[in-house]
Amino acid sequence: MKIDLHCHSSFSDGIFTPQQLLKIAENKRLTIFSITDHDSVSGTAIAKRESANYSFSYITGIEISARYKQEKIEILGYNFNADNSAFKQSLVKLQNSRKERIYKILAKLHEIGIDISYDDIIKEVGNASSPGRPHFARAMKTKGYVNSVKEAFTEYLAEGRPAYVPRLTIEPKEAIRLINQANGIAVLPHPLFVEKHDLGRMEELLDLLISWGIRGIEVYYNYENIFTNFPAKKILGVKNFLLDYCKQKDLLVTGGSDFHGDKGGLGEVYVPKEYILQIQSFFNL
Numbered sequence: 110m111k112i113d114l115h116c117h118s119s120f121s122d123g124i125f126t127p128q129q130l131l132k133i134a135e136n137k138r139l140t141i142f143s144i145t146d147h148d149s150v151s152g153t154a155i156a157k158r159e160s161a162n163y164s165f166s167y168i169t170g171i172e173i174s175a176r177y178k179q180e181k182i183e184i185l186g187y188n189f190n191a192d193n194s195a196f197k198q199s200l201v202k203l204q205n206s207r208k209e210r211i212y213k214i215l216a217k218l219h220e221i222g223i224d225i226s227y228d229d230i231i232k233e234v235g236n237a238s239s240p241g242r243p244h245f246a247r248a249m250k251t252k253g254y255v256n257s258v259k260e261a262f263t264e265y266l267a268e269g270r271p272a273y274v275p276r277l278t279i280e281p282k283e284a285i286r287l288i289n290q291a292n293g294i295a296v297l298p299h300p301l302f303v304e305k306h307d308l309g310r311m312e313e314l315l316d317l318l319i320s321w322g323i324r325g326i327e328v329y330y331n332y333e334n335i336f337t338n339f340p341a342k343k344i345l346g347v348k349n350f351l352l353d354y355c356k357q358k359d360l361l362v363t364g365g366s367d368f369h370g371d372k373g374g375l376g377e378v379y380v381p382k383e384y385i386l387q388i389q390s391f392f393n394l
């Protein structure tokens with residue numbers, strides 16, 4: 110059994126359309142699948158409609174960008190009512206701030222002699238409702254300013270680099286509240302991104318997130334591909350800590366690839382069968 114509850118379509122910063130992702134999910138023989146675009150439900154709504162033609166169970170998903178004390182904390186939402194008006198209004202606000210940011214990043218790039226136009230970015234963005242830095246990185250690569258998307262980030266777009274522009278984000282507490290009031294389930298993705306060096310601090314943060322209404326943790330994630338200089342043993346230690354924590358607090362254990370279309374693969378994340386069965390019964394699949 111394989112699942113993937115975290116991936117991005119062309120409606121945010123992924124490369125593939127929801128239709129293409131559904132086909133890949135079918136080819137990978139997934140049991141449960143969810144598209145979780147950044148601050149957008151357009152792609153996941155299309156996928157939900159078309160998923161009836163496929164053999165896996167589809168869960169409506171989203172990944173809301175949030176920030177807590179200067180730190181980026183994203184929140185995954187599942188099985189919510191995408192037509193909930195408060196939910197929709199908040200997403201429009203977040204999407205507008207992303208659009209405004211395009212101009213600010215362009216201006217900073219121009220200041221340092223990188224000649225990328227608004228049209229270059231829009232070509233990369235396509236039909237996405239959540240333009241983001243990956244679109245800039247791809248445009249910079251297309252125009253030959255960098256050799257890779259990664260280089261665009263480390264040289265220009267990452268926090269502390271010359272073309273970095275912060276974006277309006279909401280607090281995780283608010284993101285969780287929005288998902289819950291739309292009858293969804295809030296899950297913390299890739300917890301290792303948050304407090305990667307200190308389990309004590311991680312536990313403090315997790316306790317806080319639970320008090321705000323989080324119901325699960327994405328324990329299974331390919332950290333090994335991202336923290337390449339982080340010892341595998343340490344990653345395993347964190348995973349075991351998280352599994353214990355989820356058991357203690359009765360939280361859902363989930364897993365996702367965070368596939369964007371370039372590196373890694375859809376469904377290429379190992380989730381033990383016992384947790385897949387739990388997810389199935391939790392969502393009545």
Ligand SMILES: [Zn+2]
Binds near residue numbers: 115117172
């Ligand atoms: Zn993601």
